[in-house]
Amino acid sequence: MSEFLSSVEREKRSVFHSWSAQASINPLMVASAHDSTVVDEDGKEYLDFSSQLVNTNIGHQRAEVVDAIVEQARTLTTIAPQHGNRARYEAAEKIVAHSFEGADKVFFTNGGTEAVEHAVRMARLATGKPKVLAAYRSYHGATATSINLTGDHRRWAVDTASAGVVHFFGPFLYRSHFHATTEAEECERALAHLEQVITFEGPSTIAALILESIPGTAGIMVPPPGYLAGVRALCTKYGIVYIADEVMAGFGRAGSWFAYDQFDVAPDLVTFAKGVNSGYVPLGGVVINEAIAATFADRVYPGGLTYSGHPLACASAVAAIRAMEEEGIIDNARRVGEEVLRPGLAALAAKHPVIGEVRGLGVFWALELVTNRATKEPLSPYGTSSPAMNELVAACRREGLLVFHNFHRIHVVPPCTITAAEATEGLARLDRALDSVAQYYVG
Numbered sequence: 001m002s003e004f005l006s007s008v009e010r011e012k013r014s015v016f017h018s019w020s021a022q023a024s025i026n027p028l029m030v031a032s033a034h035d036s037t038v039v040d041e042d043g044k045e046y047l048d049f050s051s052q053l054v055n056t057n058i059g060h061q062r063a064e065v066v067d068a069i070v071e072q073a074r075t076l077t078t079i080a081p082q083h084g085n086r087a088r089y090e091a092a093e094k095i096v097a098h099s100f101e102g103a104d105k106v107f108f109t110n111g112g113t114e115a116v117e118h119a120v121r122m123a124r125l126a127t128g129k130p131k132v133l134a135a136y137r138s139y140h141g142a143t144a145t146s147i148n149l150t151g152d153h154r155r156w157a158v159d160t161a162s163a164g165v166v167h168f169f170g171p172f173l174y175r176s177h178f179h180a181t182t183e184a185e186e187c188e189r190a191l192a193h194l195e196q197v198i199t200f201e202g203p204s205t206i207a208a209l210i211l212e213s214i215p216g217t218a219g220i221m222v223p224p225p226g227y228l229a230g231v232r233a234l235c236t237k238y239g240i241v242y243i244a245d246e247v248m249a250g251f252g253r254a255g256s257w258f259a260y261d262q263f264d265v266a267p268d269l270v271t272f273a274k275g276v277n278s279g280y281v282p283l284g285g286v287v288i289n290e291a292i293a294a295t296f297a298d299r300v301y302p303g304g305l306t307y308s309g310h311p312l313a314c315a316s317a318v319a320a321i322r323a324m325e326e327e328g329i330i331d332n333a334r335r336v337g338e339e340v341l342r343p344g345l346a347a348l349a350a351k352h353p354v355i356g357e358v359r360g361l362g363v364f365w366a367l368e369l370v371t372n373r374a375t376k377e378p379l380s381p382y383g384t385s386s387p388a389m390n391e392l393v394a395a396c397r398r399e400g401l402l403v404f405h406n407f408h409r410i411h412v413v414p415p416c417t418i419t420a421a422e423a424t425e426g427l428a429r430l431d432r433a434l435d436s437v438a439q440y441y442v443g
């Protein structure tokens, strides 16, 4: 039977896809990839302006990382978490070295959502308090605690209102919740709002605050100067564990090892995944500060995973981080961001009225698409897509460009290794794709 079906039909018949109504999916069937290029089964090449799910920070199929996985597979493919292993401690040492002042240990998970689950568990156990603060316009993962922390509509279907999560508004000047007109006002008012939430929830009930240093899926809102430092200060003042979720923004994406580096703050816990090894093998984890690690020195941490610190994943992380250290990959992300993407996207905004705002840094950019710049009416309603957005994404694909899209936004998030020439070519393809939705701008 299956030999009469096309590969996409076989995929649709047998594979249950994430976040989708199964009958409506139309997956791109990918045969291979290299660097910033993805090749489909018909041999068509696409520039990967999505880094897949914003994770292939070092690009596809980097030889030294593939070699490290192969070599590790030949030596020791798997080992139980209670045993020690060189790949694991080397990965932990490198991650700690790039993290923050006071970073001590790494607990490895299989991905981002488990990292968030464990960071919250550690914070609750360390403080003995139940609640966790999280921002609206955020994404923290799809397992029980993480999806309840998530500040977008994907939470609603599983929200039992019993997860101990309290949401607050972070800064977002373009759609300010605080009627602010400057970044300074937005910062001051967002911090005042957060302090009120803490005061009225009761500091003695709040274990942790989790915040993406630059919210990713929710729209790449770079925080105004002083905001993260203000959050740090409030957490310290009220005895709240500050968890920086760096699953998407970390490991070069924002043009620094971690996004919080650019805002001069040290969190207490950091969750990471994606860019740590560019997803070559599933891996995530929590970087734990000395104080919290010390609370588990003489008492058992009640949590674990069969594959915590899997050798193949850790060996790939060591090789990926080494490549980043030695080959100026993070500098490249920053340079391409400032020299090509920032001016190039600004030029697209000047040409296409449908682009309401461009924001970002490094290789982490969002285009906010609107039908009217004055009212800021989104090109698709919150929580869903629209014919205009579907057309735009299809046009990008026709042009040979993969983009990350979410509701009414296109995210330009290529690998940190993208060349200036590739970035310029990708912008030209995006320019042509944007022409196809010009009629939806009603001004």
Ligand SMILES: Cc1ncc(COP(=O)(O)O)c(C=O)c1O
Residues within 6 Å of the ligand: 110, 111, 112, 113, 114, 116, 139, 140, 141, 142, 212, 216, 217, 245, 246, 247, 248, 249, 273, 274, 284
């Ligand atoms: C900020 C953030 N946290 C957590 C997650 C969840 O990571 P994973 O999909 O690896 O579970 C994501 C995924 O996109 C993310 O962007």
